[in-house]
Amino acid sequence: MATKANYFIGLMSGTSADGIDAALVDFSADNHSDRQHQCKLVHSLFIPFDAETRREITSLYQPNSDEIQRSQTLDKKLATLYADAVHQLLEVSGVAKKDIVAIGNHGQTIRHFPPERERKLPYTLQIGCNQTLAVLTGIEVIGQFRVKDIALGGQGAPLAPAFHQFLLGEQTPSVVLNLGGIANITYLTKDRVMGFDTGPANGLMDAWFAKHHSHGNYDCDGKWASSGSVITPLLDTLCAEPYFQGPPPKSTGREVFHLDWLSGFVNLGQYAPADIQATLLALTARTITDAINSLPSVDAIWLCGGGRHNSFLIETLCKMMPAKRIANIDQLGIDGDALEAMAFAYLAFAYKNNFCSNIPAVTGAKKSTTLGVLFLP
Template identity: 50%
Template sequence: MANKVRYIGLMSGTSADGIDLALVEFDTEQSQQANGAKLIASYYQAYDNATHQKITRLYNASDNEIDRAGSLNIKLAQLFAHAIEQFLQQEKLSPTDITAIGCHGQTIRHRPTISQFASTPFTLQIGCLQTLALLTGIRVVGDFRTKDIALGGQGAPLVPAFHQAIFGSTENDVFIVNIGGIANITFLPKNSPESTIGFDTGPGNALMDYWFAQHQAGRFDMQGKWADSGNICQDLLRPMLDEPYFKQPAPKSTGREYFNAQWLAKFIGKNAIKPADVQATLTALTAETIAQQINKLSTKSDVYLCGGGVENNVLVSLLNHKLSKHQVMNTQSKNINSDSLEAMAFAWLAFAFDKNIFGNIPAVTGASKPAVLGISVNP
């Protein structure tokens, strides 16, 4: 263990379903490479319905949002700390066994470009780092996106640097597709790490989850069963695919501020479409917008899927069909739990902060230069 250090990565995504934790061991002799990372264990703590609703209500401007965000900032840190305490008990570890926590926090607003909503680009994640450090007794590294924004980037996606080291291939082009609330891809051209790119393709589970919650009991369409009961409505799908964001070149990133209930309503309008058919169409929208970008970038590749969307059988089936010339796999084929990959990336970003390793890729985020990302908070 002389050359081994352990970090916990903490991720709470735009689906706002819960907290993903990853315990990652790094070999300090391979400090310049993420492939020195080894996933030791993972842990998941679901949010209750009240917490889920408090988070999602902050995705768009509404009354009293500063007070609600300030309170939730502390509450989430408390929930993060409790999850870490349970995780350490599960692994029979103490806080002194952990070098640091890499905390992504919870994004509640992402405005990466100048718009009618933001005269200056910004991104905002909550989950108070100081509260988390004090409650756990472990140093916390977080606020990873702000410096990239300050350098003219979009602050997202940040995981491609990590993907590059653990998935890069000399034999095939590789894509990593993370299907969370928003879907994003990393493209790793074979033998060309300097050409790595990554961006948000558009909605992942966000619109499907919203529509399901409006018409069914629960937060999401388990295994895509409700979507499977409907039919894809091409008259709805075609105009949605004409959305300018899908044609916008990278670097680009988006969020639930863009792809939300209001966005969906303008397409549905007063049309009498069966709710299950809308769900099937939204599932097809996610698959189509992911597949279009992959097919545009490569004619044959290895495609690794991760994130909550891999549990949606209908979505995965559509992706397999639309990516028939590619080999589509779950990240489990690399012995990486699909739900743990992003949490692993934020453990690595904390490690990268400590080792003075650049955590962003300017070609991905649009930043003016690579940078060491994050800030460190002692307990």
């Protein structure tokens, strides 16, 4: 007898604030094959944010006026957009709402201040109201995944390494490199899992590009960056940022790495904008390379996230790490654009099955625990 499908939906909108990734994942036993813990991506989609929603999100990355009103209004607006994404995903996949066990909703991070910044009361804040989402979809929602890990003294991030271990446990020793607004890595060996944010990836480059271009939100294929020249003194100054020198566990976000952070180092007007872009790309490549080179015996680096489509960035990484295999994770039969959304489907699956879903060695939490909070329709 065939095993009944075990459907979960994962929703993710990252610090790039480009849009919503949604993934419908089947965790039924029939999907287990040679891979120890395989799950099946049934369907995925990406829904871009319009310019106004993107502006509303990014305006909340740093302190400003009327934050409570603006954040709570956006909290509900994002919930309606997430609900629309769920409805579209169900329509295109042909799966009925009643067959979805739960939605795992990461939400939109607008602030992330973990313990290492010497705060007595660290916190993390994701918006996109889970209760509203549950009501609008009629499906149970698991959300607020980061909060308990923070309460246990952890970073609350990154959370994807638990899913990477579940999915890729036999692909060791290797690194999963996610190139989102912030870059983060998962280091997998047979007896060890590590993970941490290396620093900025697309976020700073996108912000600088948007500042100087009236059309488009990002530097397609890194063409603008490739037209410039790296400003070595500026790059060295940026790399001296204390975050890069600190040991893991560690995590960061756009509330730290933004254009005001950049302009705090130097008068940017003295340089050609394309040279600044080239330097920001070099900053991403160097900090990722330094992080990976600090790890022993990395055989392969598997790329996921939107930044893996930046061909000039990947070319630069390959030049800086010529002895390592660098390839899209799609070569393993895994959709690299959907992987992060799949991770939050997995965290909902783990919640419903009472699995521990954080990794203390990654986040620094005092103990393993099941992450998430349940919201009923």
